[in-house]
Amino acid sequence: MRKDKFDFAITRRQFGKLAGAAGAVAAMPGAVRTALAQEATDSAEIITGKVSGMIVHNEKLGVMETPLALLRDYKHTPKEILFNRLHFPHEGAAAWYATTDVPDPSSWTINVDGLVARPRAVKIADLQAMDQVKVVSVIQCAGNGRSYYAAKEKVGGGQWHNGGMGNVEWEGVPFKPFLDSLEMEVGSEAKWITAGGWDQPATPQGSDFAKSYPIGDKALDNAILALKMNGEAIPACHGGPVRLIVPGCYGNFNVKMLTTLLFEAFESPSAYQSVGYRMPKTPVEPGQFGANDYTIFNSDPTYRHKIKSVIFSPLPEDKPGAGSVTITGVAFNDGEGPITRVEVSSDGGQTWVDAAVEAAESPWAWYHWSAPGSLKSGSNTLISRATDSLGRTQPLDGLVWWNPRGYEWNGADHVTIEV
Numbered sequence: 001m002r003k004d005k006f007d008f009a010i011t012r013r014q015f016g017k018l019a020g021a022a023g024a025v026a027a028m029p030g031a032v033r034t035a036l037a038q039e040a041t042d043s044a045e046i047i048t049g050k051v052s053g054m055i056v057h058n059e060k061l062g063v064m065e066t067p068l069a070l071l072r073d074y075k076h077t078p079k080e081i082l083f084n085r086l087h088f089p090h091e092g093a094a095a096w097y098a099t100t101d102v103p104d105p106s107s108w109t110i111n112v113d114g115l116v117a118r119p120r121a122v123k124i125a126d127l128q129a130m131d132q133v134k135v136v137s138v139i140q141c142a143g144n145g146r147s148y149y150a151a152k153e154k155v156g157g158g159q160w161h162n163g164g165m166g167n168v169e170w171e172g173v174p175f176k177p178f179l180d181s182l183e184m185e186v187g188s189e190a191k192w193i194t195a196g197g198w199d200q201p202a203t204p205q206g207s208d209f210a211k212s213y214p215i216g217d218k219a220l221d222n223a224i225l226a227l228k229m230n231g232e233a234i235p236a237c238h239g240g241p242v243r244l245i246v247p248g249c250y251g252n253f254n255v256k257m258l259t260t261l262l263f264e265a266f267e268s269p270s271a272y273q274s275v276g277y278r279m280p281k282t283p284v285e286p287g288q289f290g291a292n293d294y295t296i297f298n299s300d301p302t303y304r305h306k307i308k309s310v311i312f313s314p315l316p317e318d319k320p321g322a323g324s325v326t327i328t329g330v331a332f333n334d335g336e337g338p339i340t341r342v343e344v345s346s347d348g349g350q351t352w353v354d355a356a357v358e359a360a361e362s363p364w365a366w367y368h369w370s371a372p373g374s375l376k377s378g379s380n381t382l383i384s385r386a387t388d389s390l391g392r393t394q395p396l397d398g399l400v401w402w403n404p405r406g407y408e409w410n411g412a413d414h415v416t417i418e419v
């Protein structure tokens, strides 16, 4: 059953009780067990308004992912459980955004500047006065699934499982018409638009968070300056009061707490554009290309979503018995062509069935699928593999895309169930 409204309620007290009860640990959802094993501070204490039992990857930065057993319950991923990723400690002046509460929009300004004849300062009220559109799109960290690369060689960074993603309804001002309406007279030398966020590095040597988009790239045709998420003003931790949403692109290209839009001749030197969040141009093996070897010449940004499917049910913690079972999950891509097929196996790839694939809410939203399978006593490996109308499909072995920073995992999903 997919819920429209958030109603999950493990409180901190209940979680503490669970955590304290000897023997109860083994009976808990895998995600909660992982959190306990790491002895991390609970997610609800790291970002106010998040539920307990999120899988915490970095306490100081508030990095956490959603257990699939929660993610699968909702049509649109609620703010209480949506994964969170930030790059600078939310301490001191930055403490305001460690919450799902809504920031005060009244003094917020977006400076639109650079190679333009007339720079502009845009207020939230200006955006609110413009025509708004809604779009449901998957937001996913480029590091989602990073932990699976460890089967070849473990890479540094948060060891994400599949929960660094969500299916979210965004609402706001279409980006291109907005830029046109400003009548800034953009210079012909301008080749890039760089979006910057409010957040600042902890030390002056650190790099700002900024991302550059080629002007004229088709991904920007669908971009919006979002003011709302799931029908409410965007929570601080998810980038309120205004966030640049570029449907079909990895999370890093969806800049939160937007403060600047710069028209530039070159892409940003920000570490998050020029060396981080990049993929080697050709496949590499461990040892061939190091985590510090990235340049703008030998690598590409983690930009459009690679096609992907994720099994939501059954999960090991569902403890299904032997016999027939319905396997369900989601699939998505960059929105360039619809998902046309999801193949599913419940016997480790010996036999496959085509799943029934539901229509998606938008080209960038996730598609739900379901397929019959059967479980025998012992170990069972479930696999799902999505294909789209452009013939793009998931590699059966995602390790073919191994890369030193562990981005863009899109291997056919594997879930092992012991019966």
Ligand SMILES: Nc1nc2c(c(=O)[nH]1)N[C@H]1C(S)=C(S)[C@@H](COP(=O)(O)O)O[C@H]1N2
Residues within 6 Å of the ligand: 082, 083, 084, 085, 086, 087, 088, 139, 140, 141, 142, 196, 197, 198, 199, 209, 237, 238, 239, 250, 251, 252, 253, 254, 255, 256, 257
């Ligand atoms: N201003 C700003 N925007 C940002 C980031 C950031 O650190 N600062 N992180 C990016 C990354 S890498 C991801 S995956 C998404 C995470 O979005 P979420 O925390 O709302 O789920 O935000 C992106 N936008």
Ligand SMILES: [Mo]
Residues within 6 Å of the ligand: 085, 140, 141, 142, 143, 251, 252
């Ligand atoms: Mo990310």
